[in-house]
Amino acid sequence: MTRTEITLSVNGCQHTLALDPRVTLLDALREVIGLTGAKKGCDRGECGTCTVLVDGRRVYACLTLAVMHDGATVTTVEGLADGTDLHPLQQAFISRDALQCGFCTPGQILSAIGLLAEGRATSEQEIREFMSGNLCRCGAYPNIVAAIRDVAGAQ
Amino acid sequence: MAPLEYLRPSDEGAAIALAEADGRACLLAGGTDVVGLLKDGVLAPSRLVDINALPIAGVEIRDGGLSIGALTRLSDVADHPAVRGRFPALAHAVLAAASPQLRNMATVGGSLLQRTRCGYFRDPVTPCNKRAPGTGCSAIDGEHRLHAILGGSDRCIAVHPSDPAVALLALDAVVRTRGSRKERAIPVDDLYLLPGSTPERETLLEHGELIVAVELPATSFAARSCYLKVRERASFEFALVSAAVALDVRGGVIRTARVALGGVAPRPWRARAAEAVLRGSRMTEATIAAAASAAVRDARPREQNAFKVELVRRVLTRVLATAGAGG
Structure with a gap:
């Protein structure tokens, strides 16, 4: 199988990868680069736990091929904290107890960062609608919304 | 894979x-x-x-209408001020589609060419005339609660899943395509084929023919347009039934009407009988009821999806009242 060489900037680190074109961005992050923060839930674009930022926009890493992103900048949950200083959304999720099992949390936080950048967090109703691409099987939604409102209000 | x-x-x-x-x-x-x-x-x-490296993304104002590059992401379509202000049905339909992450990825050209969500089409081991011509339709005698009530055939009753396509149909959008020998301008209304005996053929496009842009003409009815989608959860779900309507109302009389339906047919469905009822009428409750009934007069529901007939009437009643009140 012919491999395709790409470069990705992930959380500020440059990676040059020679990949089978069938490898998804999610598998490249988890299995090749070794960053397992983005989770594999449904692996079919329905649950949102694989959400990462590509060039600043939230996407599902499971539903896109890594070779489609040559030269892109990718942010995963591992790239959010500044040393021991958590990202405001990470801190808000802890303060608001916005998780139970935590499996969906990396995707929720990356999606919420995308949401705030889009300017779509002006009301509880709007947050719920524009976080609809991230499911929480534990049902922590009220506290997830509260955490996002805290950070949106502080901005 | x-x-x-x-x-x-x-x-x-x-x-x-x-x-x-x-x-x-x-x-x-x-x-x-x-x-x-x-x-x-x-x-x-x-x-x-x-094709993501091709320079065919972005929204341009052209001849009073809009030219939307085929690679424009759905989120960028919905956010464009001219789309929101002048073609509201398209903005509503795009925001009703999928989830924010998918809208950041999916393109307007790809949305028109989405394949059906029929579970038998998506399961490679069951008979399906669309995926494996001649093997039979598993839905007709199987699970067909989500399937077509209009436009189906005895070979296929799968529905087209796109929300944006329904709004584009109601707004008289035209698809610009390019092949190696010719360029074409195809109205969205002409793009799709009904399944008939060849459900594997879904559009007029030839192999390798590329959609380069979707054009929205300036019309008298686009500004007063809206889209309503009914689904089984509040968000991030395909339509059970959806409707896009666009109206030109002058002096209380409907001069021109467009009515398009989603979730009910193998293609975005133009409800011409409903349009005919609306044209020349005043927007009264009686007009709305007559148009809503006309839209499903030719419906051929099956055992599990008869509810869609009444659902179309109710969706149209609501969306026509909204558009009639000013969009």
Whole structure:
């Protein structure tokens, strides 16, 4: 199988990868680069736990091929904290107890960062609608919304 | 997923040539549908031609209308001030589609060419005339609660899943395409084929023919347009029934009407009988009821999806009242 060489900037680190074109961005992050923060839930674009930022926009890493992103900048949950200083959304999720099992949390936080950048967090109703691409099987939604409102209000 | 060749040309001519040269090639844009179909083994192309490097993204105001590059992401379509202000049905439909992450990935051209969500089409081992012509339709005698009540055939009753396509149909949008020998301008209304005896053929497009833009003409009815989608949860779900309507009302009389339905037919469905009822009428409760009934007069529901007939009437009643009140 012919491999395709790409470069990705992930959380500020440059990676040059020679990949089978069938490898998804999610598998490249988890299995090749070794960053397992983005989770594999449904692996079919329905649950949102694989959400990462590509060039600043939230996407599902499971539903896109890594070779489609040559030269892109990718942010995963591992790239959010500044040393021991958590990202405001990470801190808000802890303060608001916005998780139970935590499996969906990396995707929720990356999606919420995308949401705030889009300017779509002006009301509880709007947050719920524009976080609809991230499911929480534990049902922590009220506290997830509260955490996002805290950070949106502080901005 | 079978091994495949991946190519990323940077100009349209090369992309078309690479796709045309291989009868098993597949064009790849946002990938939100194609990657899923590859994973499920429904598509098994020998070659993927990734068109994302082509310079065909962005919204331009042209001749009073809009030209939307085929690679424009759905989120950028919905956010464009001219789309929101002058073609509200399209903005509503785009925001009703999928989830924010998918809208950041999916393109307007790809949205028109989405494949059906019929579970039998998406399961590579069951009979399906669309996926494997001649094997039979599993839905007709199987699970068909979500299937077509209009436009189906005895070979296929799958529905087209796109929300944006329904709004584009109501707004008289035109698809600009390019092949190696010709360029075409195809009204969205002419783009789709009914399944008949060949459900595997879904559009007029030829193998390798590329959608380069979707054009929205300036019309008298686009500004007063809206889209309503009914689904089984509040968000992030395909339509049970959806409707896009666009009206030109002057002096209380409807001069022109467009009514398009989603979730009920193998293609975005133009309800011409409803349009005929509306044209020349005043927007009264009686007019709305007559138009809503006309839209489903030819419906052929099956055992599990008869509810869609009444649902179409109710969706149209609500969306016509909204548009009639000013959009």
